[in-house]
Amino acid sequence: MKIAKPDKLGFDGSRLARIDALLKERYIDSGKLANTQILLARDGEIVHFGSQGPAREGGKPVDEGSLFRVASMTKPITSIAFMMLVEEGKVAIDTPVHHVLPEFKDIGVFNGGGGDVPFGTLPTAEPMRMVDLLRHTSGLTYGFQYRSNVDAAYRAGKIDNWHGNHDLDGFVGALARLPLEFSPGTSWNYSVSTDVLGAVVQRVSGLPLADFFATRIFAPLKMHDTFFAVPADKIDRLTDCYAFVPGANGSKGGRVMYDRGAESLWANMPKLVSGGGGLVSSALDYHRFNTMLLNGGELDGARLVGRKTIDLMTMNHLPGGSDLSRMSKSLFSEAANAGTGFGLGFAVNIDVARSMIPGSVGEYYWGGMFSTAFFVDPVERLTMVFMTQMSPSSTYPIRRELKTLIYSALT
Structure with missing residues (x-):
């Protein structure tokens, strides 16, 4: 050195x-x-x-x-990976997330419930877009936030447990079955947004996320x-x-x-x-x-x-x-x-x-x-x-x- x-x-x-x-x-x-x-x-x-x-x-x-x-x-590296795909014309910053991850098409916003009570939801005012994943305005959260019934459901389902039940596709599917904390673009919350962005990179590129990182970022x-x-x-x-x-x-x-x-x-x-x-x-x-x-x-x-x-x-x-x-x-x-x-x-x-x-x-x-x-x-x-x-x-x-x-x- x-x-x-x-x-x-x-x-x-x-x-x-x-x-x-x-x-x-x-x-x-x-x-x-x-x-x-x-x-x-x-x-x-x-x-x-x-x-x-x-x-x-x-x-x-x-x-x-x-x-x-x-x-x-890790998050800035995933964000760079996504922007590489934007530059290739394969996705855009304002693309609705459900265009790449259709699991998110009908996701709603929390309107009561949780625990033993089924969640109530309202429609989102605007669809979640890729920009919301990049800037943490998606309405998603982290289980360790300990501030809402939604993050309690993340913990109960061990959704963001790396050595748990879900691979990246299963993780997206599990998230999509739970409500958002707020309508995308209306607030900021530190969240699993960038993990979802990793799933976007994987689907758009056709490469496992680890392989995309290794070949397209780390090797060069x-x-x-x-x-x-x-x-x-x-x-x-x-x-x-x-x-x-x-x-x-x-x-x-x-x-x-x-x-x-x-x-x-x-x-x-x-x-x-x-x-x-x-x-x-x-x-x-x-x-x-x-x-x-x-x-x-x-x-x-x-x-x-x-x-x-x-x-x-x-x-x-x-x-x-x-x-x-x-x-x-x-x-x-x-x-x-x-x-x-x-x-x-x-x-x-x-x-x-x-x-x-x-x-x-x-x-x-x-x-x-x-x-x-x-x-x-x-x-x-x-x-x-x-x-x-x-x-x-x-x-x-x-x-x-x-x-x-x-x-x-x-x-």
Whole structure:
């Protein structure tokens, strides 16, 4: 790995050093996190790469070969896959979802019921369109939201269980038998929308989703360490994964083992291939994806989408130019609501002042449930990948802290 001198790329090296110091003192030494890894780049050149802590309990430190469950950082990759098909003229952003997934043709909106009482429904005001899947205005939800009778039905049916009863087609069929929480386009809710988008990619392309990713995205970008199931010859590089349980484990700050790298569920291909959250990757691989985005859809001669497609994806597509603080019904997402719009697969910074974090208008980003995160700032030509493995991602304000330190190091 080549790491550029900070002053060459417009950074103060002593201020960049604050990043690793904060991560060590506040998170590693305190036991809150087992490990951290951060990659910062400008114009595609890596300017800072820091790794701390063991990859596995009692094992060697994390390094550039370590693999992490990136969870919802899968979503932008699925969104790019869909836009590749749009560019081929096989589907459009405003195509009604039921034109590709006919299971959704007669889906209605919740109007009472749940549990032992049959759901009542009302017709949707407008059909669910592909744009609603891309920007999470579909009316779908997540079982872990714990806010409605609809998400309770997701949990009862284990609909979004990757190792459960459903493959991707069965998942779509099960969802279509339940009502939407709201009429598409009227609200924003973090949801299985991108998993449904993965089913769209699979049906439109005629390829299994994992094969489309492997052949059309990962191979051209040389992302050789990104997959839905970790190959046997790479499983030794998969890090341990933790969950936060308040009051548990004393000095380890409440972290308990969630998935042990040596015995991981991610060693086996799931029945439900999740375009919303299933991937494992490395910081270097995701850096290549970020750089492709920053370059307008191209990396090292491999073009996935056109420059104007990236421009379109990273605009705010919420109706009426709204933001999440006004449209969100979600109890949880990977974005702060204030000053945040949503594009076609990414949260988008539309008001830096309201976010109260340094940044740029037009910066886009997302994260994963295990506290991983990335952002792309096309104004400063700056990208970041942050890796760790702690669920939920709301446990610590680490993303806000990292952004503050990163932007404060620019000269």
